[in-house]
Amino acid sequence: MDVLVGAFPFMTANFALLLEKTGEHLVISLIPLLAAIVVGVPLGVWLGHIHKGEFLAVSITNIGRALPSLALIAILIGIVGIGMLNAMIALFLLAFPPILSYAFQAVDSVDADLTKAARGMGLAPMQVLTKVELPLGLPMIISGIRTAAVLTVSSATIATIAGSGGLGDVILNQVAYGMEGVIAAALWVAVLAILVDQVFVLLLKIASPAGVKHLQRAAVAA
Amino acid sequence: MSGFAPAGDPVIPDYGQASDCVINNGFFCTDWFASQWSTVFWPPLVDHIYMVLIAVVVGFLIAFTAALIAYRKKWLAGPIGVAATFLYTLPPLALFQLLVPFTGLTLLTVEIALVCFTLVIIFQAVLAGLAAVPDDVKRSAVGMGLDTKQLMLKVELPLALPSIISGLRIATVLTVSVATIAAFVVDSGLGSPILKAVSSPFNTQFIAAGALAVLLAFVLDGLLVLIGRILTPWTRVRI
Numbered sequence: 366m367d368v369l370v371g372a373f374p375f376m377t378a379n380f381a382l383l384l385e386k387t388g389e390h391l392v393i394s395l396i397p398l399l400a401a402i403v404v405g406v407p408l409g410v411w412l413g414h415i416h417k418g419e420f421l422a423v424s425i426t427n428i429g430r431a432l433p434s435l436a437l438i439a440i441l442i443g444i445v446g447i448g449m450l451n452a453m454i455a456l457f458l459l460a461f462p463p464i465l466s467y468a469f470q471a472v473d474s475v476d477a478d479l480t481k482a483a484r485g486m487g488l489a490p491m492q493v494l495t496k497v498e499l500p501l502g503l504p505m506i507i508s509g510i511r512t513a514a515v516l517t518v519s520s521a522t523i524a525t526i527a528g529s530g531g532l533g534d535v536i537l538n539q540v541a542y543g544m545e546g547v548i549a550a551a552l553w554v555a556v557l558a559i560l561v562d563q564v565f566v567l568l569l570k571i572a573s574p575a576g577v578k579h580l581q582r583a584a585v586a587a
Numbered sequence: 588m589s590g591f592a593p594a595g596d597p598v599i600p601d602y603g604q605a606s607d608c609v610i611n612n613g614f615f616c617t618d619w620f621a622s623q624w625s626t627v628f629w630p631p632l633v634d635h636i637y638m639v640l641i642a643v644v645v646g647f648l649i650a651f652t653a654a655l656i657a658y659r660k661k662w663l664a665g666p667i668g669v670a671a672t673f674l675y676t677l678p679p680l681a682l683f684q685l686l687v688p689f690t691g692l693t694l695l696t697v698e699i700a701l702v703c704f705t706l707v708i709i710f711q712a713v714l715a716g717l718a719a720v721p722d723d724v725k726r727s728a729v730g731m732g733l734d735t736k737q738l739m740l741k742v743e744l745p746l747a748l749p750s751i752i753s754g755l756r757i758a759t760v761l762t763v764s765v766a767t768i769a770a771f772v773v774d775s776g777l778g779s780p781i782l783k784a785v786s787s788p789f790n791t792q793f794i795a796a797g798a799l800a801v802l803l804a805f806v807l808d809g810l811l812v813l814i815g816r817i818l819t820p821w822t823r824v825r826i
Contacts, residue, residue, distance in 0.1 A: 443794070537771065555676075
């Protein structure tokens with residue numbers, strides 16, 4: 366218990382250090398996340414739009430879920446060597462599967478009656494995608510991104526074994542920072558993960574059209 | 588036989604017998620893997636299986652009970668869901684370290700954290716499965732004279748089984764993966780050969796341990812699929 370209390374004086378005394386490590390942490394987790402969004406969302410949405418590649422999306426998710434982040438980072442030490450690049454590649458590989466599969470399911474599972482009705486009203490396939498499928502699928506796309514975001518922020522702590530910096534440096538260096546430091550950094554990472562998660566919840570609220578708000582309330586609660 | 592040579596075995600063991608693959612740190616050295624299997628890989632694999640099974644079973648018991656309560660008392664579903672999601676969001680490594688001051692560098696620390704990760708998945712799967720039971724079916728069961736307990740045991744739970752099994756599958760696969768991180772806390776599980784190999788990067792050890800974890804995940808996943816098929820014979824009846 367004393368150590369837990371001791372974590373807070375550590376935070377104030379080493380605020381600059383924690384801030385610097387948080388900066389590194391965000392760099393190594395958010396850049397791969399953004400890359401995975403840029404690649405995964407359009408690909409998943411497009412596959413969902415043409416209703417093809419379900420096998421691909423499902424198997425990528427299964428493999429991605431089974432892939433231990435520690436093993437991935439360790440294997441990449443052998444291939445890429447140590448440093449930030451290693452961590453970023455590993456985190457990209459971890460973030461990509463949930464983003465792709467959620468994006469795919471989001472668009473693929475849009476009620477066929479709705480898309481047919483939209484076509485019947487004279488919308489072009491592209492308009493069906495942007496005006497019907499994307500707004501309806503948005504909650505699910507965002508929840509895929511949330512899953513991936515939490516995953517990258519939490520896995521980035523392990524990436525420190527590849528010498529990539531971040532808050533894992535403090536968590537895994539009890540010799541230098543003491544148990545207080547370890548606990549302080551662990552609390553810090555936990556709060557960071559929750560904050561990143563909440564940022565995307567907020568983003569969903571801002572970005573979504575009013576017409577589908579009630580659908581999203583159910584999705585966010587789940 | 589020179590006068591300087593000691594009798595019997597050399598004092599310094601001869602390490603010069605490694606294969607080219609090991610010397611050059613090749614991508615995967617089958618010979619090394621085979622010779623080290625019984626000491627480096629098999630014991631962690633067994634530990635890993637135990638770790639995962641305990642976590643999933645305990646997690647299932649807690650989450651299942653919580654889901655049954657939340658199903659009866661709807662207003663509880665929100666708070667329990669939020670609490671479970673919160674535990675799920677915490678990074679595994681952070682959770683391990685936060686527990687260390689209380690439970691020490693023990694297996695208990697690891698299990699508590701692993702159970703926390705399974706909770707949200709199993710809880711939601713059970714609740715979703717129960718919620719998806721059609722009202723018509725429930726009403727006809729009540730009409731046939733089933734009481735609340737019979738309704739749960741004979742109608743609602745069997746119909747929710749596919750959803751429960753799929754939740755268990757996700758939770759198991761995820762736990763296999765997260766359990767590798769337990770090696771930071773206790774020297775156990777497939778994470779420990781990985782961590783030990785980090786200081787002198789030896790590819791075979793990384794890849795073999797990582798591959799074993801992935802394989803274990805798939806095997807356990809397959810077993811659960813099989814159990815699901817045995818438990819729900821009616822889903823395969825052709826009409």
